[in-house]
Amino acid sequence: MSLHDPDLDRIFQALGDPTRRALLARLLEGPAPVTVLAGPTGMALPTVLRHLAVLEAAGLIASEKRGRTRLCAVQVGALAATEHWLNRQRAIWEGRTDRLEALALSLEAQDDAVRPDDRS
Amino acid sequence: MSLHDPDLDRIFQALGDPTRRALLARLLEGPAPVTVLAGPTGMALPTVLRHLAVLEAAGLIASEKRGRTRLCAVQVGALAATEHWLNRQRAIWEGRTDRLEALALSLEAQDDAVRPDDRS
DNA sequence: CAAAAACTTAGCCAATTCGCTAAGTTTTAG
DNA sequence: CTAAAACTTAGCGAATTGGCTAAGTTTTTG
Numbered sequence: 001m002s003l004h005d006p007d008l009d010r011i012f013q014a015l016g017d018p019t020r021r022a023l024l025a026r027l028l029e030g031p032a033p034v035t036v037l038a039g040p041t042g043m044a045l046p047t048v049l050r051h052l053a054v055l056e057a058a059g060l061i062a063s064e065k066r067g068r069t070r071l072c073a074v075q076v077g078a079l080a081a082t083e084h085w086l087n088r089q090r091a092i093w094e095g096r097t098d099r100l101e102a103l104a105l106s107l108e109a110q111d112d113a114v115r116p117d118d119r120s
Numbered sequence: 121m122s123l124h125d126p127d128l129d130r131i132f133q134a135l136g137d138p139t140r141r142a143l144l145a146r147l148l149e150g151p152a153p154v155t156v157l158a159g160p161t162g163m164a165l166p167t168v169l170r171h172l173a174v175l176e177a178a179g180l181i182a183s184e185k186r187g188r189t190r191l192c193a194v195q196v197g198a199l200a201a202t203e204h205w206l207n208r209q210r211a212i213w214e215g216r217t218d219r220l221e222a223l224a225l226s227l228e229a230q231d232d233a234v235r236p237d238d239r240s
Numbered sequence: 241c242a243a244a245a246a247c248t249t250a251g252c253c254a255a256t257t258c259g260c261t262a263a264g265t266t267t268t269a270g
Numbered sequence: 271c272t273a274a275a276a277c278t279t280a281g282c283g284a285a286t287t288g289g290c291t292a293a294g295t296t297t298t299t300g
Contacts, residue, residue, distance in 0.1 A: 004138040016133035017258085018124040028212045035276060045277070047259055054257095068267040068276050076213050079206060086203045092148045093196050137288085155246060165247070167289055174287095188246050188297040 007059065011082050014058035019043070020051050024074065027061060031073040127179065131202050134178035139163070140171050144194065147181055151193035 014020055023037055038048040052072060055061045059078035063070050134140055143157055158168040172192060175181045179198035183190050 004142070008141070009136055009138055012132050012136035016129055016136050018129055019258090021128070022124070025209070025212075028209060033276080043258095044260060046261085046279085049278075050258080065266095065277090070277065074213055076210060079210055079213070083203065083206045083210065086199060086206065089145070089148060090196060090199055090203065092145075093194055093199070139288090153246080163288095164290060166249085166291085169248075170288080185247090190247065 007078070007081070008085060010054075010058040011060065011078050014054050014060055015082075017051070017054075019048075020055055023048070023051060024055060024060060027072060027074045031071050033066075033069040033071055035069070037072065127198070127201070128205060130174075130178040131180065131198050134174050134180055135202075137171070137174075139168075140175055143168070143171055144175060144180060147192060147194045151191050153186075153189040153191055155189070157192060 015024075019041055022041065026032065026037060026040070034045065034049060034052065037052070038045050041048055052061065052063065056063055056072075059075055061072050062075045063072040065071075135144075139161055142161065146152065146157060146160070154165065154169060154172065157172070158165050161168055172181065172183065176183055176192075179195055181192050182195045183192040185191075
């Protein structure tokens with residue numbers, strides 16, 4: 001499980017763009033309409049709108065139409081899920097590190113760690 | 121700072137692909153040569169090699185040529201840096217959440233949170 | 241030394257991504 | 271009711287991505 005988690009795909013991909021991280025950072029200070037978010041980016045509105053759509057598809061933000069403006073706000077859940085995944089990965093690493101530190105990239109490593117069983 | 125961190129770009133983008141997360145997960149169990157890593161993916165070797173190159177460019181793994189094989193191993197530093205970034209973002213959110221929870225997506229939010237100062 | 245193993249390089253292709261401009265649409269202001 | 275504001279949709283073009291096959295190159299094995 002979680003080896004091919006589409007949610008995780010979308011979240012990481014969304015965070016992989018500096019413009020989107022900037023938008024998210026701005027939203028962490030409070031909700032804002034699209035035009036306000038677009039301001040600092042110096043980008044055209046449709047461009048920013050698509051970045052926001054990516055963030056929303058990833059569950060990182062939510063938005064709601066209020067009259068003629070759309071108000072966007074952070075949705076911290078996805079961020080927490082991501083942290084959780086990273087935590088788990090690092091935990092796995094740290095659980096093994098005592099056993100591996102002696103051989104990482106060393107001679108035995110090649111023959112010893114290569115086939116501890118490849119349960120696909 | 122960190123609004124346009126190329127390292128963060130590469131790390132998140134690298135983690136945004138399920139194949140690469142699977143490769144990383146496999147490497148968390150111990151170092152392995154390219155062919156072994158390629159096995160479970162069912163992909164052609166050059167394809168896997170490029171995924172590994174992406175992971176390495178992001179600093180998530182390291183690799184070393186040993187004879188005719190290349191041994192790959194996790195480099196946990198980048199993972200930790202990513203966790204750190206996420207932690208910081210969530211901390212910002214949680215620091216504001218008390219102030220914002222009352223207005224998130226509400227009426228005042230629009231006019232009040234829009235211009236707390238936009239230091240770009 | 242001949243050949244197999246394990247990459248490595250060099251393309252090719254389809255799909256996606258990131259930016260843009262131009263032309264709607266829907267609300268609100270006058 | 272007209273017009274400005276604030277999206278929204280449509281579509282375009284260059285660049286990147288993710289997959290492949292084919293043809294090297296370097297080591298090891300027989």
